[in-house]
Amino acid sequence: QQQVKQSPQSLIVQKGGISIINCAYENTAFDYFPWYQQFPGKGPALLIAIRPDVSEKKEGRFTISFNKSAKQFSLHIMDSQPGDSATYFCAAGGNRGNKLVFGAGTILRVKS
């Protein structure tokens, strides 16, 4: 019940295309859903986050879509660029004293 399932495991997108990564959770007590971007050998960097009171949040080329009834949320990267090539992790939190539960990660490669 504490798991966050992330898909796909890897993704190849052409430059300028839309990258879509999906996550699903079981625990309805989760109320905070961040996405992190990680480059090789670096720590994860917070990209964008959403709370269940909204269904969508957009920051620049990055958008989170949130479906509370389906317990799913997704990250959309518009106009994907080679510099976006990284590993992306979704996470869920808020029910265990600030702890986050991470998805398995998605390796994104944007081809130029």
Place this chain on the structure above:
Amino acid sequence: GAVVSQHPSWVICKSGTSVKIECRSLDFQATTMFWYRQFPKQSLMLMATSNEGSKATYEQGVEKDKFLINHASLTLSTLTVTSAHPEDSSFYICSASASGSLPDTQYFGPGTRLTVL
């Protein structure tokens, strides 16, 4: 804002020695700090949660006597890997959570690559 640093960025040590890794929040006060371990091409595994001035809470399966955590101030937490062995080689990452209206937000450090020979 919300910058977290780690030191050292990488360390190589001999088997049986102890290694200390520092995690600092540079521009905010971190009421809670977290320590993660990450193996190649895998997700982050939470090792422990530390609150300033109190004992760390370890996740199931993490040896608290092997991974000593100290959170002495609102800007500094340390992880000491005692009697390190080659299987302890990994990427260790800390994160910090600020007090205030968004307590769930975690800001990560750049990580420390530990190699035990």
